[in-house]
Amino acid sequence: GVIINKVLPAKFDKIDRLVRKGLERRGINVLGVIPYNKALSYPSIRQILEEAGFELLCGKEALESYVSTIIVGAMAPQDAIKYIVDDSLLITPGDREDMIRAVLKCYRENDRRRLKVSGIVLSAGIVPQAEVMQALADSGIPVLLGKEDTYTVSSSIHDLTVKIRPQDELKIRTAVEMIKTHVDLEKIVKGM
CATH class of the missing domain: 3.40.1390.20 (HprK N-terminal domain-like)
Structure with a gap:
């Protein structure tokens, strides 16, 4: 399965629908579509x-x-x-x-x-x-x-490459909430 990441919020609904439709036609399981959150790049x-x-x-x-x-x-x-x-x-x-x-x-x-x-x-x-x-x-x-x-x-x-670091508690909480909201965790667990 795949998870699509960093989808622009303004196009989220359209991309979510099209990605799921297109990939599922090819037999690829879409586990989630996650919107882009600019604050995670700060x-x-x-x-x-x-x-x-x-x-x-x-x-x-x-x-x-x-x-x-x-x-x-x-x-x-x-x-x-x-x-x-x-x-x-x-x-x-x-x-x-x-x-x-x-x-x-x-x-x-x-x-x-x-x-x-x-x-x-x-x-x-x-x-x-x-x-x-x-x-x-x-x-x-x-x-x-x-x-x-x-x-x-x-x-x-x-030129810095910004990544979420262990001390970035707010970013970690935000990312966890985004995953809970936009990823089918149950499907991932069942597939293990």
Whole structure:
């Protein structure tokens, strides 16, 4: 039997019906059709830290935060802030203290109910001044340091292969629920 995975939700009903019909005509048992869930492809800050080989400067308590959007802070802070949504990762050189302060202001205005910025990666191996680093440490936002230029740092994050890891409890629960909902587990057990 087969399980079809990562079916776009907008086309799920149609694909489910067509796949079952087409494969069953060929004598292939369809055990399930699972929809695509974008959140399962989000890396955690911990995964970015470990796999890209960055250094952790502060914020170790929030390393399990997920990243849904990556923003390269190469524009004026007031323009970059418009692109920050929940679970964003900001990549910016460490000497762009104007950008870092703008992100901190955005975080404080959010009243810490939800961390809009999942993390910050400082590029070019530049660590901000002590006052800015203290503000970052006080915020709880994970801050990583990359030694390479901004393009290379952002490319290394973009090129990550995101997998569900043992510490990804939320992703594991989500995947288990998706399997329970969309896979005929009884048929699999009977076929063993």
